[in-house]
Amino acid sequence: MIRRFTWVAMLLVFARAASAEEAIATFAGGCFWCMEPPFEALPGVSTVVSGYTGGTKENPTYEEVSAGGTGHAEAVLVRYDPAKLRYEDLLAVFWRNVDPTVSDRQFCDVGPEYRSAIFVHDASQRKAAEASRDEVAKRLGVPVRTEITDAGPFHPAEEYHQDYAKKNPLRYRYYRYNCGRDARLEEVWGAAALLRSDGRGADLRDPRREAE
Numbered sequence: 343m344i345r346r347f348t349w350v351a352m353l354l355v356f357a358r359a360a361s362a363e364e365a366i367a368t369f370a371g372g373c374f375w376c377m378e379p380p381f382e383a384l385p386g387v388s389t390v391v392s393g394y395t396g397g398t399k400e401n402p403t404y405e406e407v408s409a410g411g412t413g414h415a416e417a418v419l420v421r422y423d424p425a426k427l428r429y430e431d432l433l434a435v436f437w438r439n440v441d442p443t444v445s446d447r448q449f450c451d452v453g454p455e456y457r458s459a460i461f462v463h464d465a466s467q468r469k470a471a472e473a474s475r476d477e478v479a480k481r482l483g484v485p486v487r488t489e490i491t492d493a494g495p496f497h498p499a500e501e502y503h504q505d506y507a508k509k510n511p512l513r514y515r516y517y518r519y520n521c522g523r524d525a526r527l528e529e530v531w532g533a534a535a536l537l538r539s540d541g542r543g544a545d546l547r548d549p550r551r552e553a554e
Contacts, residue, residue, distance in 0.1 A: 364388065365424045367432050368395060368461035368493050370417040371440040372448025375506040376518060377418045380439050386427030391419045392506075393498040395461060401497055407455050415457050419496050429467055433474045436460065441530055442478055445487040450521040461493035468492075482530070 371377045374392035381390045394402050397413025407414045420432060440458040441448060448456045460475075462468040471490045479486045498504075507514040518524065 363423065363425070364421050365429070366463060367420045367422065367429060367467070368417055368463070368496060369420070369432075369436045370396065370415040370457060370459040370461070371436065372416065372451050372456045372458065372523075373517070373521070374416040374418050374499065374503065375514060376523060377439060378505065379507050380435050381418065381420045381432065384422070384427060384431070384435065386423045386425075387420060388423065389421045391421075391496075391498050392503045393417060393419060393496050395419075395494060395496045396459060396491070400495070404500055404503065408453075410453055410455065413454075414497070415455055415459055416499075417459070417461065417496070419498075429470050430474065433460070433470060437474065437478055438531055439527065440488065441526055442475075442486045442488040443482065443484050443530065449523045449526055457489060458487070459489040459491060461491060463493045 369377060369381075378390045378392060381387055393416075394407050394412070394414040395417045396415045397407075399406065399412040399414065402412050402414055406412055407416065422432065442458055444458075446452070446454045446457050448458055460467075460471045462471055468490065475486050475488065475490060478488075502509075
């Protein structure tokens with residue numbers, strides 16, 4: 343009995359140690375459905391959770407955030423292993439998946455709840471985020487409207503929003519295509535923005551053709 347208790351205690355210690363080695367990053371880039379897949383594809387990322395942050399209302403619902411007035415933005419919280427993946431790598435993926443030239447909107451979604459933002463968790467993240475923003479502004483030659491602000495409470499979204507692209511692939515592609523997301527990303531970043539983690543290009547064809 344004592345030996346079993348000791349083994350369980352050791353497992354708990356190892357679990358806490360593993361958890362302590364993980365870092366978190368929080369990004370807002372418009373519809374959170376579209377921000378999950380790019381980060382989930384990265385080696386070293388353990389989980390990506392869709393949710394709401396940046397506002398004042400506790401435990402907001404999707405309907406409340408969409409109606410405006412909560413101050414929250416749709417966002418994703420990324421848990422990753424800093425030994426395998428740098429925060430700067432996450433920033434690079436973030437920028438290639440947003441239009442940083444606009445305020446309070448992303449693509450077809452309009453309103454402050456769809457703003458692009460980097461929510462920093464410490465001074466080192468802020469330094470890296472600000473440096474990357476300067477590089478983006480230099481490359482694009484236009485002002486960058488993406489916010490960089492301290493991270494606050496993160497409220498996970500409803501279960502049906504989690505892993506939406508995996509659960510509803512065709513609906514997800516309809517939405518993404520009709521929203522003009524990939525077309526605009528190519529305008530902003532060029533064809534390099536459309537490369538997936540496996541090196542293949544994103545498919546810009548109308549997803550309705552798949553149903554024919």
